[in-house]
Amino acid sequence: MIKKTFALALVGTALGATAAYGQDATLTIESWRNDDLSLWQEQIIPAFEAEHPGISVVFAPTAPTEYNAALNSKLEAGSAGDLITCRPFDASLALYDAGHLAGLDDIEAMSNFSDVAKSAWQTDDGSVTFCVPMASVIHGFIYNADAFAELGLEVPTTEDEFFAVLDAIKEDGSYIPMAMGTNDQWEAATMGYNNIGPNYWNGEEGRLALIAGEQSLTDEAWVAPYATLARWGEYLGDGFEAQTYPDSQNIFTLGRAAIYPAGSWEIAGFNSLADFEMGAFKPPVRSAGDTCYISDHTDIGIGMNAATDNPEAARTFLAWVASPEFASIFGNALPGFFPLSDAPVTLEDPLAQEFIGWRAECESTIRSTYQILSRGTPNLENETWGASVAAIRGTATPEELGAQLQEGLESWYEPQQ
Amino acid sequence: MTKRRFPWHIVVFMAPAFLVYTAVMIFPLFNTLRLALFTEIEQTRVFVGLQNFQTLFFDPIWSEQFWNALANNFWFFIIHMLVQNPIGIALAAMLSHPRLRFAALYRSAIFIPTILSFVIVGFAWKLILSPIWGIAPSMLDAIGLKSLFAPWLGREGSALTTLSLISVWQFVGIPMMLIYASLISIPEEILEASEVDGITGMSAFWKIKLPLILPSIGIISILTFVGNFNAFDLIYVAQGALAGPDFSTDILGTFMYRTFFGFQLQLGDPHMGSAIAGAMFAIILVGVCIYLFGIQTRLRRYQF
């Protein structure tokens, strides 16, 4: 009996000591970027708190796979943090429509961002912006420069050169030509289809035409990338069907593969893991002299929980995030997440410089499926995952895939009907 | 029993469980399930009756996924019934052998996978079966069967079966423990009596013990059924919410979760999600009723 009482007392104290809040405002940030935890704790938050005594900030990330579900539940019930890291487009728009995110147009520093940067976090008519744009990610290919030097390979600029390089690596046999798997599916669409695709559909031109209903997914521009992806299969190494995303990252950073179809977000991680020189090249164009297009995707923003108890402090923080100072800290602390602010930011990481340099050479666009087109059921983004995997594995022809995606889109999207 | 008074003790016995369970489980569940009868148009909730169910069963976009998930779920269940439960019974039968040495060691070791979290199980098996790490291929190589290796988790034909077997591996401890508990509680006299009649060894197991543990096997079967039709975590951890490749490992749990909470760009749809949950509930309820009224009453006759 005594034991039981003791145990209960123990439980009681542990339960009692939970809800202690500071006297000043404490802001909690909801985020899916659990990888950046130490960065926020050691660099970003101290920089903010030094300037704004009286406001303390807690970065509380959730694993990316659970983020949307957990955040939505918490917002519904009213227990979510003060600041919400925003996914681009519809996921955040739905939160705004449901009254969970506050409009932010009255924050002065919002004028530091171009309309394009803000477009991912605006209502369809552009009248309200509800998240401060934080960063975009750029797609391309990261390669093992030591391996390229060893095999005497040049960085490819056209598609023919690209496949010639892959052939040469395959023939030599000491490296897996390209590190990517299809087990987790999303890489095939994100680092495959939407990486090389903009060169086919001419970036924004094609993307907007698709949204307007002037092009369809059965057009050559949208089908041909699948035909190119189908050629990737033979360069991906044994058992790529069951290769997961971390598998691919590890294969590349351990120096076993020569090329990695990438997003720039990999840079920071790869820098700490790889012990060889790395370089990057942009998606090869179809024939020499073509204009190049890159996917420069608005990926991450931050907004305010409309139900926060500390709206003033939260606005102060958001205004700081919109400032050039934050852009500089964030861009350099997280090479590969490129600030969207108009203020010029000097990036120190060479690989990040390479990626951001493409903005000057090529036309930028965002991932084709993200704006508007993934609003209905079936969801075009999810369907594109499956289609890209099928293309690489050769289980369906590009034409079949195009027809199937078009049928799904037509079923709910009026401009395409 | 001199005179009938109100049986307060029954109320006292029932109340705590009833209250906690009703408040924290039944109320939230039905609060959610009723959403199946609504839909959302322009931020307002509209009552639509059974329309969501009609969409789920008859609109090709939904019904294809639903029947696929249901069929996969049955396959998942069948593998558990055919592999997990027989292995569990066999292990329990060996462990309950009266003079077996090290029985405690075996019993503890075999139960260990059951105490691991899905995260660990998914991660460990993905590593082992990964063509990249080479653990499974090199082990097969050692016994000269390397040609048998394939990236099982990545192929439509084998992914679901592989995952089912991983799940069997994880949960075989449960039937083992339950059967073990009921085997060792068989009265000694019954076994002695049968030994006198010359029934020993294997035939004692088939003729005496098995009929006596049938009620336990019944419980295990229904628990397996309920568990399998509620399963979600292992597939989610190993294959993600889209249950790849090409939805070949999609079961009702992953389908429901994806629909209810949304995924990537797909927004959560609590109304359709609840409709799926409602369908799952109906399937499980039918199964449980078949057990309670069809099987359990018959099994009772054998009880000692």
Next chain:
Amino acid sequence: MYKARSNLLNTAAMHGALILYMIIALFPVFVILINSFKTRRAIFSEPLALPNAETFSWIGYETVAQQGDFFLYFQNSMIVTVGSLFFILLFGAMAAYALSEYRFRGNLLLGLYMALGIMIPIRIGTVAILEMMVATGLVNSLWALILVYTAQGLPLAVFILSEFMHQVSKDLKDAGRIDGLSEYTIFFRLVLPLVRPALATVAVFNMIPIWNDLWFPLILTPSEEVKTLTLGSQVFIGQYVTNWNAVLAALSMAILPVLILYIIFSRQLIRGITSGAVK
């Protein structure tokens, strides 16, 4: 003579089968544990080799230790698990007794009602549960988890326990009643000790999902002071994680406490099963 040899053969075959299965059961755990002590390169080149002087490394554990207070997480997990088990067993046994012992109107219906909960995943009630916890101020307190797990564990506990309660001999209880014992005394003194094996079984089955649950800690108790061990180690296993040393170390640290608990507890469990067996 012949019989003795066949017995010996039988025993050898049983040991063989059990050892084989034991290896299958333990192999994946073994792989995770040994690799958590190796350098990243060694994990990949020789996944099955034991760590040696050259490949041994604490780096994974160092990374994990920097990221959170794992001792606190462990303590939280313990409180939640033990607390929930206590209430599940107490309330569950009481309800099972009421249902199996007394004939009253609505008995069958009530039994079915108590079983409904095992047929719907409680996850879909998340928003309503969270709303309730916010309203009662229990968010970010361990009581929220204990309540949810108790409610979640009760249906199965009632289901299994009433099966066992049916088997308790009627004579014993009637003898108690003739001696003038109250219904409560009969339950706590006579019946409960007899269903110990069932209680132990229910405890083990409930312990595992509670300890390993990720979802409700994520939703109900995300703040640092009340994080559970499973949630704490999940930080390393997100979508963008490549640091396998840390992942494996975190996984091992999540395995070890349960393993130790189980080894301690399993003796009690087996003793419970054997000594309380209804013979």
